[in-house]
Amino acid sequence: MGLTGYLIVSVMLFGIGAFGFMARRNAILMLISIELMFNAVNLSLVAFNAFLPADANAGAVFALMIMAVAAAEVTVGLALVIAIIRTRQTAEVDQYSDLKE
Amino acid sequence: MVGAGIAVVTLRNIIHSAVAMMICFGSLAGMYALLGAPIVAAAQVLIYLGAISVLILFAIMLTQAGDANLPASFHPQGPIAAVVALAIIGLTGWAAIQADWGVMPQAAGAAVEAIATGLFTTYAFPFEIISFLILVAIIGAIYLARRPEEDERAN
Numbered sequence: 269m270g271l272t273g274y275l276i277v278s279v280m281l282f283g284i285g286a287f288g289f290m291a292r293r294n295a296i297l298m299l300i301s302i303e304l305m306f307n308a309v310n311l312s313l314v315a316f317n318a319f320l321p322a323d324a325n326a327g328a329v330f331a332l333m334i335m336a337v338a339a340a341e342v343t344v345g346l347a348l349v350i351a352i353i354r355t356r357q358t359a360e361v362d363q364y365s366d367l368k369e
Numbered sequence: 370m371v372g373a374g375i376a377v378v379t380l381r382n383i384i385h386s387a388v389a390m391m392i393c394f395g396s397l398a399g400m401y402a403l404l405g406a407p408i409v410a411a412a413q414v415l416i417y418l419g420a421i422s423v424l425i426l427f428a429i430m431l432t433q434a435g436d437a438n439l440p441a442s443f444h445p446q447g448p449i450a451a452v453v454a455l456a457i458i459g460l461t462g463w464a465a466i467q468a469d470w471g472v473m474p475q476a477a478g479a480a481v482e483a484i485a486t487g488l489f490t491t492y493a494f495p496f497e498i499i500s501f502l503i504l505v506a507i508i509g510a511i512y513l514a515r516r517p518e519e520d521e522r523a524n
Contacts, residue, residue: 274404275465281393283458284375290450294383296428300390303421307397310409318404320470325480325487328406332488335409335416336499340506342421346428347513353432 274315282308293360295349299342306338383429391422408481 285304292298310331317327373396376389394417401410488496 271470272466274400276462277400279458279462279465282461283454286457287450287454290453291447296425296432297383297386300386300425303390303417304393307394307417310413311397311400314401314404314406314409318406325484328409328484329487329492331406331409332412332484333492333495333499335412336503339416339421340503342424343510344506344513346424347510350428350431351513 271315271319274319275312278308278312278315281305281311295352295360296346299345299349302345303338303342306334310334383433384426387422387426387429390425391418394418394422408484 282305285301285308288301288304289298292301313327313331313334315327317325317331373389373393376386380386380389394413398410398413398418401407401413
């Protein structure tokens with residue numbers, strides 16, 4: 269499987285993550301979808317790193333940094349979601365409409 | 370792996386979604402190993418399978434009080450979202466197929482020593498920024514997770 273195969277898998281994973289983010293109503297599942305998109309980008313970075321004759325390790329280093337950023341993001345995001353769920357008693361994002369009123 | 374990804378966004382029970390996400394991340398680690406990046410595969414297993422999955426499972430179990438099967442888990446804008454996602458897949462996939470990447474015939478792989486050296490020489494400044502970002506995230510998470518009663522007791 270060449271570079272194109274890995275890229276297509278990455279693109280499909282990103283599209284699935286985007287669909288999940290837009291179509292689901294559960295706040296935690298939206299966070300999981302964001303993680304899927306992060307992983308898709310990571311996969312494409314590592315694939316480019318392996319197949320392109322650029323700086324030998326840039327892709328792997330960037331993938332590690334994206335992992336660190338994703339870990340920080342999911343930590344803060346889950347803390348926020350749990351705080352919201354604790355006050356609203358629901359995980360459905362449609363019902364977080366207090367700012368609208 | 371793509372099947373597991375589809376299962377993540379379509380399964381109705383959110384715990385099943387989380388388990389499908391773990392399957393997806395595990396197979397991604399295998400793909401990293403195939404691509405000759407064992408350090409990234411190890412980090413994937415440690416961070417995603419070890420830390421983030423457990424964190425998400427804990428969050429689900431803390432927040433889902435019994436009724437895990439919600440009747441309407443899809444947003445009414447689901448069909449539009451599907452169309453947009455398919456458009457993203459089609460356009461970027463077409464671009465990925467059409468582009469001439471000038472690829473090397475075989476995956477080169479990334480040596481662990483070279484990555485470690487680069488992380489502390491060429492990429493030292495981004496590394497420090499990431500460290501600071503994680504520190505900020507830790508402080509923010511502690512602040513958000515604090516109970517309100519402790520606030521009042523402290524004041």
